[in-house]
Amino acid sequence: MTSLISLFFIGLFFCFVFYFVGNIFYLFWKSPIDDSLGLFLFKVTIGIVSLPVIYASFTTRLNSIFSGALLLFGLFCIINRKCFVFPKKLNFKTFQIKYFYIYILGYLFFFLYFLLHSVDYNGDYLLSFIDYPYYSGISDLLNQCKIESASFNNMHNLELYPKFYHWFNEWLTALISNFFNLPGLQVYTFITLPLIWTPTFIGIFWITRQFFNTFFLFHYLLTVFFFFVAGISDILQHMLFIDTGVTFWDLSLLDPRSNKLAIGVLIILNCVVIWKKTRRLEKIIFPLSVLSILYSTFLPVIVSAFIFSGFIFWIKNRKIKTPELSYLFIALIFTIFFYAFQGKPSSTNIQPYSLIVQFKEFLQPEFFNFKY
Numbered sequence: 001m002t003s004l005i006s007l008f009f010i011g012l013f014f015c016f017v018f019y020f021v022g023n024i025f026y027l028f029w030k031s032p033i034d035d036s037l038g039l040f041l042f043k044v045t046i047g048i049v050s051l052p053v054i055y056a057s058f059t060t061r062l063n064s065i066f067s068g069a070l071l072l073f074g075l076f077c078i079i080n081r082k083c084f085v086f087p088k089k090l091n092f093k094t095f096q097i098k099y100f101y102i103y104i105l106g107y108l109f110f111f112l113y114f115l116l117h118s119v120d121y122n123g124d125y126l127l128s129f130i131d132y133p134y135y136s137g138i139s140d141l142l143n144q145c146k147i148e149s150a151s152f153n154n155m156h157n158l159e160l161y162p163k164f165y166h167w168f169n170e171w172l173t174a175l176i177s178n179f180f181n182l183p184g185l186q187v188y189t190f191i192t193l194p195l196i197w198t199p200t201f202i203g204i205f206w207i208t209r210q211f212f213n214t215f216f217l218f219h220y221l222l223t224v225f226f227f228f229v230a231g232i233s234d235i236l237q238h239m240l241f242i243d244t245g246v247t248f249w250d251l252s253l254l255d256p257r258s259n260k261l262a263i264g265v266l267i268i269l270n271c272v273v274i275w276k277k278t279r280r281l282e283k284i285i286f287p288l289s290v291l292s293i294l295y296s297t298f299l300p301v302i303v304s305a306f307i308f309s310g311f312i313f314w315i316k317n318r319k320i321k322t323p324e325l326s327y328l329f330i331a332l333i334f335t336i337f338f339y340a341f342q343g344k345p346s347s348t349n350i351q352p353y354s355l356i357v358q359f360k361e362f363l364q365p366e367f368f369n370f371k372y
Contacts, residue, residue: 018047052171068334106201110194129256136184139173196262203269282324289327
């Protein structure tokens, strides 16, 4: 049985892996961002996005919506080819070790947060949100069938074909669970969610520094407060026997229903940093286009927002560069064609009933009796 300490260090290992991958990319890239903490955030984001994209594309032999992210990256390299350089030497300072304490403290905060909400005093697993077995089950299905399908509700017939869905958390869980041979529900709850939320901690920390020029502890506590204030409000509400009908918890980023949106929050924070440093709206089109691939249900919102923005720009006689708009156009066309021309669903020898039995076993106390 995997101990909680082992899960913590596996997540910590991936924290370093994500940053290392992002840093390797930036060795060949002349970044327009001169803010060191913002650059650190970009590197972590590149790592956490690129590994699931590569894993999904390789596992499905490019029959994944994430293949569109590879297409967008290729287009990005062509449009920005003059910004790529060959590093003359490896400079240790480019690894920005001094910001790792924020990174690690952020990861520790989120690991403890999900631990307190998912394990009782006896070490038994508590299902903090009813959809977690479903999400982790999809991740296990990705590793078994290598198809982006969320169809396992039919007890008599299981046909698999790519479906329009939010796949990022599930692919990241599939990657980690396959690499370490761990149950999907353990990985999703104690590794995937803390890993995705940790870079957002850095992003919020960066924002607090823009408004308050004070000491580190103040920024750290303010960042924690930003994420946890709703939880505290909910606790106080129950302590004071106040029933408002709608708890403050419902407004929190850490509401279990919002965890699947973490990758969206992360990329939007990166867009805030980009806009703050460049003041050029077209520079955020690429990350938002990638987001529309990683989390396809964001696509209609992003496209609608840019159509509205284009209308406003047209009224004010302002222009957005055409090459940057091609990112969003390619993402939209790729998504439409990917789901429109999938052909007939493929059959599988995996029995839906066996999957449902596995999910029920996940919820048994003896399955999640952790050793501290």
